[in-house]
Amino acid sequence: MKIAIAGTGYVGLVTGVCLAEVGHDNVVCVDIDENKVELMKSGKSPIYEADLEELMKKNYSIGRIDYTVDYQSAYKDAEIIMIAVGTPERKDGSANLDYIKKVAKQIASSITKDTLVVIKSTVPIGTNQDIEKYIRKNLKNNVKVEVASNPEFLSQGTAVKDTLNASRIVIGVESLWAQEMLEKVYKPFNQPIVATNRNSAEMIKYASNDFLALKISFMNDIANLCEIVGANIEDVALGMSYDERIGSKFLKAGIGYGGSCFPKDTKALHWLSTHNGYELKTIKAAIEVNECQKLRLVRKASRLVESFEGMKVAVLGLTFKPGTDDLREAPSITNIEYLVDRGANVIAYDPVGIENTKKIFKENIKYTTSIDEAIKDAEACFIMTEWKEIINYDVINYKEKMKKALIFDGRNCYKIEDMKNLGIEYYSIGR
Ligand SMILES: NC(=O)C1=CN([C@@H]2O[C@H](COP(=O)(O)OP(=O)(O)OC[C@H]3O[C@@H](n4cnc5c(N)ncnc54)[C@H](O)[C@@H]3O)[C@@H](O)[C@H]2O)C=CC1
Numbered sequence: 001m002k003i004a005i006a007g008t009g010y011v012g013l014v015t016g017v018c019l020a021e022v023g024h025d026n027v028v029c030v031d032i033d034e035n036k037v038e039l040m041k042s043g044k045s046p047i048y049e050a051d052l053e054e055l056m057k058k059n060y061s062i063g064r065i066d067y068t069v070d071y072q073s074a075y076k077d078a079e080i081i082m083i084a085v086g087t088p089e090r091k092d093g094s095a096n097l098d099y100i101k102k103v104a105k106q107i108a109s110s111i112t113k114d115t116l117v118v119i120k121s122t123v124p125i126g127t128n129q130d131i132e133k134y135i136r137k138n139l140k141n142n143v144k145v146e147v148a149s150n151p152e153f154l155s156q157g158t159a160v161k162d163t164l165n166a167s168r169i170v171i172g173v174e175s176l177w178a179q180e181m182l183e184k185v186y187k188p189f190n191q192p193i194v195a196t197n198r199n200s201a202e203m204i205k206y207a208s209n210d211f212l213a214l215k216i217s218f219m220n221d222i223a224n225l226c227e228i229v230g231a232n233i234e235d236v237a238l239g240m241s242y243d244e245r246i247g248s249k250f251l252k253a254g255i256g257y258g259g260s261c262f263p264k265d266t267k268a269l270h271w272l273s274t275h276n277g278y279e280l281k282t283i284k285a286a287i288e289v290n291e292c293q294k295l296r297l298v299r300k301a302s303r304l305v306e307s308f309e310g311m312k313v314a315v316l317g318l319t320f321k322p323g324t325d326d327l328r329e330a331p332s333i334t335n336i337e338y339l340v341d342r343g344a345n346v347i348a349y350d351p352v353g354i355e356n357t358k359k360i361f362k363e364n365i366k367y368t369t370s371i372d373e374a375i376k377d378a379e380a381c382f383i384m385t386e387w388k389e390i391i392n393y394d395v396i397n398y399k400e401k402m403k404k405a406l407i408f409d410g411r412n413c414y415k416i417e418d419m420k421n422l423g424i425e426y427y428s429i430g431r
């Protein structure tokens with residue numbers, strides 16, 4: 001079965017590689033970025049993702065997967081074409097479907113046999129139906145085409161593991177033909193399949209992401225109250241987690257959620273609901289809490305220090321979470337902007353995110369891949385991502401190397417007692 005995939009980002013590339021890994025022997029990944037395609041052909045991954053490069057090399061060498069910019073040759077005789085291009089946020093919060101439409105146009109002009117088009121990108125409810133109409137209207141050749149929804153649930157940093165061990169595969173179909181095709185594709189994964197119609201599948205994706213975002217914002221809200229009333233959010237989360245109805249995951253309070261999905265998917269669903277005359281009050285609250293949370297520590301810091309002007313400030317952890325080099329919507333960006341605007345000399349540390357950070361801040365801040373160097377002579381230090389390197393760092397160094405041991409920890413990396421014993425001025429979240 002020939003499977004073509006449009007877009008080789010986190011979703012497209014990982015899906016392609018995993019399909020090859022479970023035995024599909026004719027997977028072609030298409031991208032518009034020639035450099036990316038060349039890089040992938042040479043066995044290198046354009047994204048930082050555990051286990052990915054190894055599986056890319058293995059499956060490319062045995063001929064199960066290929067990469068190309070030539071969409072026409074990839075799509076023309078494919079039985080299945082999966083769309084995994086970006087659906088970024090527009091200024092008004094709605095999802096930008098331009099990339100999806102562009103691929104739809106390319107598919108319509110290329111296919112020469114009956115094809116199932118599968119949308120893996122996160123798209124607003126009704127998009128699958130619209131794209132199907134669009135492709136059918138613009139078809140160059142007289143073939144059968146149907147569009148099915150197959151949203152993706154992987155997380156960055158664990159994308160390969162998540163795909164090979166998915167909690168569920170959701171398929172949104174309008175015919176038995178489409179359902180059977182997708183069941184055949186996913187059979188080797190041996191994972192539970194939830195089959196429904198396209199609108200419900202599209203909604204499952206948004207509802208899942210937005211529920212997780214809401215869970216985080218709820219915990220951040222409670223954490224802020226914990227600080228006021230003298231409770232400890234970590235003990236609170238632990239106490240809650242024993243209730244199976246609540247669960248133990250996504251209860252970690254911090255500096256707010258970032259990434260390429262929670263921020264945009266909460267706004268997109270909120271936009272969609274308002275557009276349909278209904279206000280999703282819970283999602284609105286999740287968004288508002290998150291916006292405030294991102295600046296909570298710097299606001300606290302600016303009440304404690306007279307001025308950031310000329311002050312050396314270390315920022316440890318830049319990516320939106322550990323295990324990825326992605327900075328999209330990372331809380332670190334908002335915080336660094338705040339500090340730079342107020343005249344601070346920021347030195348930023350991250351084990352893998354430096355290159356992407358340079359693209360954002362250019363010469364405006366300094367960069368390092370050493371915590372020691374970042375904190376040397378610093379007068380304040382902000383922790384934005386809970387990398388292992390930061391969690392396992394010997395905290396005595398803050399006392400010994402900083403000009404003033406003043407730490408604002410947005411990810412609760414250290415024990416309050418340890419910091420207190422060392423005489424480090426330490427502020428964290430909800431404790
Ligand atoms: N990043 C993640 O962890 C997850 C993302 N999603 C959703 O999946 C979709 C894709 O997200 P990412 O993989 O993060 O995107 P990404 O931005 O990492 O990658 C998109 C890729 O598509 C390529 N592209 C653009 N137009 C193209 C075209 N006409 N033909 C072929 N390739 C084209 C780009 O060059 C880029 O390489 C989004 O809708 C996102 O919301 C869903 C679950 C997880």
Ligand SMILES: O=C(O)[C@H]1O[C@H](OP(=O)(O)OP(=O)(O)OC[C@H]2O[C@@H](n3ccc(=O)[nH]c3=O)[C@H](O)[C@@H]2O)[C@H](O)[C@@H](O)[C@@H]1O
Nearest residue numbers: 152153154155156250251252254256257258259261320321
């Ligand atoms: O649609 C998507 O793109 C994906 O979005 C998230 O995955 P991801 O953004 O990669 O990362 P998460 O682990 O969910 O973390 C998102 C943000 O929430 C924050 N977070 C997470 C968990 C928590 O308890 N507290 C918390 O603040 C993280 O620091 C991070 O900034 C979802 O977890 C995936 O299921 C989904 O497929």
